[in-house]
Amino acid sequence: MRYSLYSDMRALLRKTSGEHMIYFTSDQHFGHTNIIKYCNRPFEFSREGTLKCDEFIREKYCSVVKEDDIVFFLGDVALYKNPERNRIRALIKSLPGQKILLLGNHDHDKNNFYLSCGFLEVRYYLQFGEYFMCHYPLTDEEEQNRRVVELRKLYTLGGCKVLIHGHTHDDSPPDEEGIKRINVCVDNPQTGFMPVKVEGIPEQQIIEYVNSIKTSS
DSSP states (O other), X not given: OOEEOTTSHHHHHHHHTTOOOEEEEBOOOBTOTHHHHHTTOSSOSSHHHHHHHHHHHHHHHHTTOOTTOEEEXXXXXXXXXXXXXXXXXXXHHTSOSEEEEEOOTTOOSOHHHHHHTTEEEEESEEEETTEEEESSOOOGXXXXXXXXXXXXXXXXXXXXXXXXXXXXXXXXXXXXXXXXXXXXXXXXTTTTTSOBEETTOOHHHHHHHHHHHHHHO
16 A cells, blocks of 8 residues: 555556546645745745745646546645635635545635535545545544544544545654554655545545535535
């Protein structure tokens, strides 16, 4: 089980066949100037630098994702002040793909805003078989966070083995008994600021789930 970037040959062959691709990403922090400093992103610490950073991540995203692909955003998609709201909406809406948002600790707007950005659904977590998806890595260090405690219980009760997450802006926290962690944060060096595929996920189940959302909306 590993990351599988779009540059790998099998992904290219599947892409040309017209088959759906399923991607995971998190922590874009669109509109958030301080993230440039916190994560040492290669941009000027200024309003202009923020706009360039946003565009850089948008371009990286669009180099991978096509309109029919499925993309799970695992939280902290944007952190912005109110005057930026319309720009952020237009930016996220311009991102191709069938997008689903799993809320992070910085996603403070109402669900209706995120739906207006083009997300098909807004939730806190999802489970497909033994794969659990949420914003947090569910480490012991986060036990003071009640939502993390709830999510960890759901992970255990669901009999999960693999956690796909964001929140950690570097390499993934170490695995522990019963939890294989996969960190899809754009700042994780393994992702290269791009959405990534994860091998072994139940793709047909995910496609059916996304189709059911579109049918019911």
